[in-house]
Amino acid sequence: MVTPIDVINEINRIRSGPDLQLNQLIISPTLMSLADAKAADHLLGGYPETVLGPCAHISPRLGSPLDQARSAGYCYYPFELWAGSTNSMIDPIAVWRTSPCHNPWITGAFMISPSCGLNNQSDVTNARMSFENLTHIGVGYRFNPATNGDEWVLILANEGQAYTSSFDPYRASCPPGLSLPPIVPVPASCLTPTCQTGWRQENNSWAYYQLVNNQCVRQTGWVFDNETNAMKQALRIGAFGATHNWFYIDPNTGVWSGWVWNSAENARWYYFLNTEVWWRRQCDENGNNCQEWQQQSAGPML
Numbered sequence: 001m002v003t004p005i006d007v008i009n010e011i012n013r014i015r016s017g018p019d020l021q022l023n024q025l026i027i028s029p030t031l032m033s034l035a036d037a038k039a040a041d042h043l044l045g046g047y048p049e050t051v052l053g054p055c056a057h058i059s060p061r062l063g064s065p066l067d068q069a070r071s072a073g074y075c076y077y078p079f080e081l082w083a084g085s086t087n088s089m090i091d092p093i094a095v096w097r098t099s100p101c102h103n104p105w106i107t108g109a110f111m112i113s114p115s116c117g118l119n120n121q122s123d124v125t126n127a128r129m130s131f132e133n134l135t136h137i138g139v140g141y142r143f144n145p146a147t148n149g150d151e152w153v154l155i156l157a158n159e160g161q162a163y164t165s166s167f168d169p170y171r172a173s174c175p176p177g178l179s180l181p182p183i184v185p186v187p188a189s190c191l192t193p194t195c196q197t198g199w200r201q202e203n204n205s206w207a208y209y210q211l212v213n214n215q216c217v218r219q220t221g222w223v224f225d226n227e228t229n230a231m232k233q234a235l236r237i238g239a240f241g242a243t244h245n246w247f248y249i250d251p252n253t254g255v256w257s258g259w260v261w262n263s264a265e266n267a268r269w270y271y272f273l274n275t276e277v278w279w280r281r282q283c284d285e286n287g288n289n290c291q292e293w294q295q296q297s298a299g300p301m302l
Contacts, residue, residue, distance in 0.1 A: 002091050004032070004139035007154065010093050011106060011137065020108055022132060025156065030074050031138025035153040038068065039140035042084065042151040048178065053101070053117065055174035057082060060181055064170035065155065066163075067184040075190035077163035079130070079156040081105060085149035092152035105131060105156065117173070121252075129218060129254040133158045133202060160200075161216045162190055205255035208247070220251040222261065259287070 012024040038059070046060040054064075057080050062068040065080040081102050083092040096102040101116035103109060108131050110124045118124050140153040164186050171180060195216035200207050208219045224246050248259040260269045268283045270290070283290040 001089065004035075004141055007092055007139045007152070008137055011154075014106060022108075023135070025134055025137035028136035028138050028157070028159070030072060031078070031136055031155045031157060032140070033138070034065075034068055034072060034074070034078065035138040035140030035155045036142075037140070038062065038065070038080070038082075038153040038155075039142040039151045042082070042153070043142055043144050043146070045146075048174070051173075051175060051178070053115075053173050054170040055178070057170055058174070058180060063181045063184055064168055066168045066170060067181070070184040070187055070190075073187050073189060074157075075162040075164070075187065076136075076157040076159050077161075079105060079134070081154040081156075083150070083152040084144070084147070086147045088149055090150050090152070092150075092154065095152075096154075108132070117169075125252055125254065130158065132254075133160065135159045160196065162195075164190055202255065205253075207255050208249055218254050220249045220254060222246045222248055261285075 008025070008027060014020065015022040016024050041059050041062055044061065048056050048058060058064045059068070062071070065078040069076070069078045081092075081096055083090060083095040085095075093106065096106055100113060104111075104116075104127065108128065110118065110128045110131070112118050112120060112124055118127060134156045136157050136159050138155045140155075142151045143149075144151050166186065168183070171183070174180065195209060195211045197209050197211055197216075200209060208223050209216050210219055211217070246261040246263065248257045248261070249255065250257040258271045260271065261267075262269070266285045268285065268287050269280050270283065270287075272279045272293075279293045281290045281293050
């Protein structure tokens with residue numbers, strides 16, 4: 001019989017394997033409790049039966065996964081997966097991996113799919129970044145005598161970024177007129193911004209965050225950074241010319257592309273890290289006519 005710990009171990013094996021090389025997720029006592037309570041709640045039934053997608057995760061007693069999390073004082077967005085069976089015992093990982101909307105949250109294989117709420121490349125990029133930034137996990141299980149089957153609930157979250165928006169994607173996916181339980185407001189304890197702004201090392205690269213409308217937002221495109229100390233610590237870039245440096249964050253990956261533009265010299269540099277040694281080549285303002293690679297013995301100095 002598969003256990004919740006087996007599910008967690010398999011998810012972490014996939015995440016940390018050679019294909020993804022991502023962080024393993026930490027077991028959260030809060031998420032374990034929420035997932036266990038949600039699995040038990042499924043025994044009581046009453047979930048929307050005429051709809052598919054996120055709306056089907058709304059309990060008539062607990063509300064949406066976001067409502068349930070906020071009722072417990074949990075400040076982070078819960079990405080919830082459910083798997084159930086009738087007259088059989090199942091391996092939930094195998095079930096989720098055969099579902100085009102659930103498999104990406106196990107393997108990271110996101111693609112445009114309107115039926116899964118991914119309508120364009122921007123949606124795919126945002127979902128992939130959310131997947132890569134996950135930090136914690138919880139799994140719950142119950143045997144359902146009414147169906148002689150299983151009830152599995154998986155909850156994933158990024159505890160580095162509080163979710164304080166009033167927008168609930170689970171509720172937003174429901175058809176008009178559907179009767180839903182009351183909305184649970186954002187706990188007051190969650191409203192204090194906890195955003196670590198500036199550079200963060202994530203999955204062998206660097207992302208840049210800013211606090212926008214009380215939300216910790218990952219920036220893309222050209223980002224100006226005048227925080228010399230943060231740059232020196234994060235990217236090993238020295239203080240010389242620091243107030244003229246712009247960094248290009250790839251919109252597709254959400255992390256630093258290696259390109260730096262120095263507005264004082266109107267030139268671009270491309271940095272490459274090879275076996276802990278930084279190399280740099282200088283190009284013109286359009287990123288063309290690049291010079292030969294130069295080794296940066298003490299890290300890149302601009």
